[in-house]
Amino acid sequence: MSQTLAVARPGLRLGLRPESTASLSQSEFDAVIARWLNHRVVPELRSLRKFRKRLQAIDEAERQVGGLDLVARNCVVISLRESLAGKRLETSDLVQAFALIRLAMEQSLGLRLHDEQLYAGWCLLTGNCIEMQTGEGKTVTAVLPAIVMALAGVPVHVITANEYLVQRDCRELNAVYQWFGLRSGIVLAEQDESERRSAYACDIVYCTHQQVVFDYLRDSRAMEKHRRGITEKIRNLLDVEPYTPLLRGLCFAIVDEIDSVLIDDARTPLILAEISSSEDLSMADAAIALAMARGLEEGLHYTLRHELRQAHLSKTGLQVIRERTQQLSGTWQFERYRHERISQALTALYLYRPDVDYLVQGGRVELIDQSTGRPTPQRRLQHGLHRILEVKERCNVGDESNPVSSLSFQRFFTRYHRLCGMSGTVWEARQELHRVYGPRVVSVPTAQKSLRKIIPTRVAVSRKTQLELVARQIEQLRSAGRSVLIGTRTVQLSDQTSQYLSHIGIEHTVLNARQDTEEASVISQAGRKAQVTVATNMAGRGTDIKPDPEVIEAGGLHVINLEMNDSRRIDRQLHGRSARQGDPGSCQDFLSLDDELIVKELNPLLYSLLSILVKASGSGSSLLITALIRSAQSKVERRHHEQRLAVSKGQTRLQRALAIGGGSE
Structure with a gap:
């Protein structure tokens, strides 16, 4: 049965900067019903078997255009x-487009898209999310909907988790886009406004989720200033050109690693800030706050909530601070100010840890993205907390900034007229993804049977024992001619592991937030014979480690995860670096009772039980041991889900209040 697909593009009908506003005026219940009605998976996309007729049509169309010369092909x-320029895309045109794209991929890159990728591409084009196993070619699959929509005149945003992937993917796929006469561009944090505007003017733009949201907020703020009465009148009198937005609307987005972008990173809204003209918190005040905080006693003067990263002063603590600040002048005489600054100092001292939550390099404090392991030099903590960290670490003090606008990922991404995405680990998040954003998740079968061997989880009695046992395992794997990837959650443990391996004479390379500029070089060597690589989550999502032929012959890459992540999906991403595209490989979680997540999340009784079981098994494995550590991880996942829900509800309430008051974000 022939079906058509509606499109949204800049023009007279939707304006020069189109975006979906339906969710802004709906109640939460109405929005859920609308998403359910608008994102049903059509019958032919429910399985690859039901899509066979469409695949046959694509094959036939490819045979017809395959023999054409260059001139005839360009005419096609x-x-x-011209056919795609209408309000709706006809199925026959989509079939021809897919046939041409497969031909272009083969001619320009030497890659032939297999049936599973065509099926996945069609699912994306129709607004679904796909789960494709790691190594199955998600990056090239995204080319299918990107080119179709770009040919239809729709601005396409390909959004991914980090700038390494932004640059790599655009560079590797540019030849395919040029085959169709399309322009592709990239948006990076270091670019100025003119470079960003040029990139967004391209048919297809690659960017991170943070950059596109910030640019959207910049556009909204700039246009709001131009819309204000007196500004508008003066601009008209002086014949000044109106502000030209960076973005050409929110028409179509393909989100790579969609569970990382829309789930893991969605617990806090993104805040656009401007440099403050006043010194809200001086270095002297920060130093005073730190000195006073160091003189307080936990349990007596304050309590720490590690899971929320908050410090709470007790009545005794407040009284002590009041007495110790009597001789100080200025804002220290205001109780609210004292309370806030000392609480922030306690947070900086005990809840933000170097090489875990942030990195000190180049005289600066750089926050670490916990889901990717990468430094984020553009981010600053708000309300003076970042400055307190800088004083704590004796770093250069940056400019203070004031928030001027904020937007949650939940609010932003529902403004796209069509949203789709892909990941190798999205199935567990399918319900939240559909409920909040709309797309359904379709599981795509693998083109080749996976040969990954998953070894049962082991837990060592201590970190020292863990590293000793892992080192023995590494020696055995190297002797067999295999390569090894050791994954950690924190820079701290990657450094500790590296020091131990160096101490016992095992050669290796390290990839963490300190070596982010060497990422491509380290990854290119990670698949060599007897190569050992110690890496944080930087070696997880999107990283393609290609084992040498002799390594594949010996059994492939072996992945060892030393530290449990906040989500099981992130652990699975690390496992997915092995056994890609039908190659052999193996993976194992080899944890420790000292693991921070296990210590903090298991109650004392369950932790004691786990300790007894681990010691009895001799750092072995059992179903009960695995169940206990997974329960700790599940506890974190539930808490993060509640935080995302709170952010979403908070933004909804704010939006309604602004709508009543006539304001904007």
Whole structure:
């Protein structure tokens, strides 16, 4: 049965900066019902078997265009562009487009898209989310919907988790886009406004989720200033050109690693800030706050909530601070100010840890993205907390900034007229993804049977024992001619592991937030014979480690995860670096009772039980041991889900209040 697909593009009908506003005026219940009605998976996309007829049509169309010369082929592309320029895309045109794209991929990159990728591409084009196993070619699959929509005149945003992938993917796929006469661009944090505007003017733009949200907020703020009465009148009198937005609307987005972008990173809204003209918190005040905080006693003067990263002063603590600040002048005489600054100092001292939560390099404090392991030099903690960290670490003090606008990922991504995405680990998040954003999740079968061997989880009695046992395992794997990837959650443990391996004479390379500029070089060597690589989550999502032929012959890459992550999906991403595209490989979680997540999340009774079981098994494994550590991880996942829900509800309430008051974000 022939079906058509509605499209949204800049123009007279939707304006020069189109975006979906339906969710802004709906109640939460109405929004859920609308998403359910608008994101049903059509019958032919419910399985690859039901999609076979469409695949046959694509094969036939490819045979027809495959023998054409260059001139005739260009005529077909021009004709296709004209056909795709209507309000709705006809199925026959989509079939021809997919056939041309497969031909272009083969001619320009030497890659032939297999049936599973065509099926996945069609699912993306129709607004679904796909789960494709790691190594199955998600990056090239995204080319299918990107080119179709770009040929239809729709601005396409390909959004991914980090700038390494932004640059890599755009560079590797540019030849395919040029085959169709399309322009592709990239948006990076270091670019100025003119470079960003040029990138967004391209048919297809690659960017991170943070950059596109910040640019959207910059556009909104700039246009709001121009819309204000007196500004508008003066601009008209002086004949000044109106502000030209960076973005050409929110028409179509393909989100790579969608569970990382829309789930893991969605617990806090993104805040656009401007440099403050006043010194809200001086270095002297920060030093005083730190000195006073160091003189307080936990349990008596304050309590710490590690899971919320908050410090709470007791009545005794407040009284002590009041007495110790009597001789100080200025804002220290205001109780609210004292309370806030001392609480922030306690947070900086005991809840933000170097090489875990932030990195000190180049005289600066750089926050670490916990889901990717990468430094984020553009981010600053608000309300003076970042400055307190800088004084704590004796670093250069940066400019203080004031928040001027904020937006949650939940609010932003529902403004796209069509949203789709892909990941190798999205199935567990399918319900939240559909409920909040709309897309359904379709599981795509693998083109080749996975040969990954998953070894049962082991837990060592201590970190020292863990590293000793892992080192023995590494020696055995190296002797067998295999390569080894050791994954950690924190820079701290990656450094500790590296020091131990160096001490016992095992050569290796390290990839963490300190070596982010060497990422491509380290990854290119990680698949060599007897190569050992110690890495944080930087070696997880999107990283393609290619084992040498002799390594594949010996059994492939072996992945060892030393530290449990906040989500099981992140652990699975690390495992997915092995046994890609039908190659052999293996993976194992080899944890320790000292693991921070286990210590903090298991109650004392369950932790004691786990300790007894681990010691009885001799750092072995059992179903009960695995169940206990997974329960700790599940506890964190539930808490993060509640935090995302709170952010979403908070933004909804704010939006309604602004709508009543006539304001904007």
